[in-house]
Amino acid sequence: MPEHTLEFGKFGARGVRGSEAVFRRLDDLAGFIVSPVDSRRGLLARLHYLTRTDHARAAARAAGLTVTDRTLKAWLDGRRRPTAQNLRRIEDAYRTVRRHNVAQHLLRRLNSRGGTRVELHPLNQSQVPRPRQRVLEYRSLNIRRWDRIVEAWSTGDTEGLDDAWTDQIVDLGSQWGQYEYVTNVGFAA
Template sequence: MPERTHDFGHYGARGIKGSDAVARQLDEFAGYITTPVTAQRGLLARLHYLTKSDHARQAAREAGLTVTDRTVKAWLEGKRRPSRASLEKIESAYRTVRRQNVARYLLRRLNGGGGTRVEIHPFNQSQVDRRFQRVLEYRSLNVRQWDAVVRAWAAGDTSALDEAWVDTIVDLGSQWGQYEYVSAIGFAA
């Protein structure tokens, strides 16, 4: 059984952790607001999302947006502008709350119908000396249980997401360690 990679890129290989690629794909499915928080339109959209219900306001507070309702009202009315630090907190809280809200839907879609087929593209070895290159190929895997992966992604816990993803790719067999780092991972929900 292979071990975890400790010194990726030592010989010039390029890629990202598979769990980071999965998080990026899940983030795309979450459908975040594309207008930046620094623009008035983006700020208002995020504030409306975070204040549309008592549940949303509570989730925003738990996610780190700890300003008074009076301050939020002034921001919404355009009477005051949030500081750079507040803008970062708004963006962080928005992404956290959005991930939590979308997670249940994604789980239902990804686990439905016997799971979801995942395409794994190996890392880039073009800069690696020929003597050290591995024979890697595109792989696909049907992931039947996404619970741990989506739960860790929704919580923003990168180490738990990495552990959950490694537990998932072990199904590739004895070669799973070669796919801990990848150039891309693709799947649909």
């Protein structure tokens, strides 16, 4: 059984941790607002999402957006502009609340019909000297239970997501260590 990679990139290989690629893909599936938060349109869309209901306001406060109702109203009316620090807080709160809101829906879709097929694109070895290159191929596996992965993603627990992802790729057999770092992980929901 292979161990975790300790010195990734030592010989020039490039890629990202598989769990990080899964995190990004789940973010893509969550459908965040595309307009940047520092544009008027992006700011208003995020503020409307975070203040539409009492439940959304409570979730935004729990996620770190702790400004007064008066300040929120001034931002929504365009009388004041949030500082750069508050823009980051708004973006972080929005992403946290959005992940929480779509987690159950994504989980149902990913677990339906016996799970979801995942494609693993191997790491980039173009900068690795020839004698040190490994033969890697595209691999796919079917993940039947996404519960731990989606739970860790929705709470922003990158360590928990990495553990849950490693538990899944062990199903690749003795080659799972070759796919701990990848260029991309692809799946749909």
